Amino acid sequence: MDACFRLRRVLVELREGDITEVEADAIVNAANSYLKHGGGVALAIVKKGGDIIQRESDEYVARNGPVPEGQVAVTSAGKLKARYVIHAVGPKFGDPLGDEKLFNAFKNSLIKADELGLKSIAFPAISTGVYGYPYERCAEVAVKVLLSVVGELRNIERIIFCLYGAEAYRSFLEVFGREL
Ligand code: AR6
DSSP: OOOEETTTEEEEEEESSOOGGSSSSEEEEEEEEEOOOSSSHHHHHHHHOOHHHHHHHHHHHHHHHHOOTTTTTEEEEEEEEESSSEEEEEOOTTTTTTTHHHHHHHHHHHHHHHTTTOSEEEETTTTTTOOOHHHHEEEEEEEEHHHHHGGGGGSSOOOEEEEEEEHHHHHHHHHHHHHH
16 A cells, blocks of 8 residues: 655655556666666666667766766656656665765755656665665665755655565655654
8 A cells, every 4th residue: 555745745655566667757766876777676677668778878877977876867768657767876785975875866866856847756765675775774864855855846746665565665664654
């Protein structure tokens, strides 16, 4: 079952499932700095969206260099329902600056989507797969971002967190229920 929270004029939804199926103006990818989408949610996104996503990612890195941790790059979304993929580079768990970088990865995705004039955006639990972050810690960082950034958003009306599997969903629900 989905859970909803309201933060000022923004609706925040928690959902369990596959982010490649989500209808939102942008979906966020949990990417690496080279935008080589070889595993996890990144691979699911390029498999369903098509080669154009990897091609535009390669062009981005060729032009701008690797994307630093905490920063984002935008490509189109190919065959996905979304219009854009926002590739956010999260930290690896254990990095002493990890929480700050994770905060920035969520925050910069929201700011970028808002700058593009988008109304809705869907996030996976960035850094909680290959990069090893505990779900709860990721959820705590995501809540801090929401509380600090929502007031700045002009266009975004709906923020979805699409959690993969029951354990991820339960952890986010517990933290969001407590903090929001
Ligand atoms: N929909 C939503 N969430 C998903 C899906 C999906 N289809 N598939 C996996 N997840 P990860 P990271 C969840 O490993 O930890 C890649 O190789 C997954 O269960 O995708 O930031 C990149 O190319 C987990 O909770 O990203 C990078 O090299 C969350 O998505 C590296 O992994 C993030 O897991 C990034 O590692």
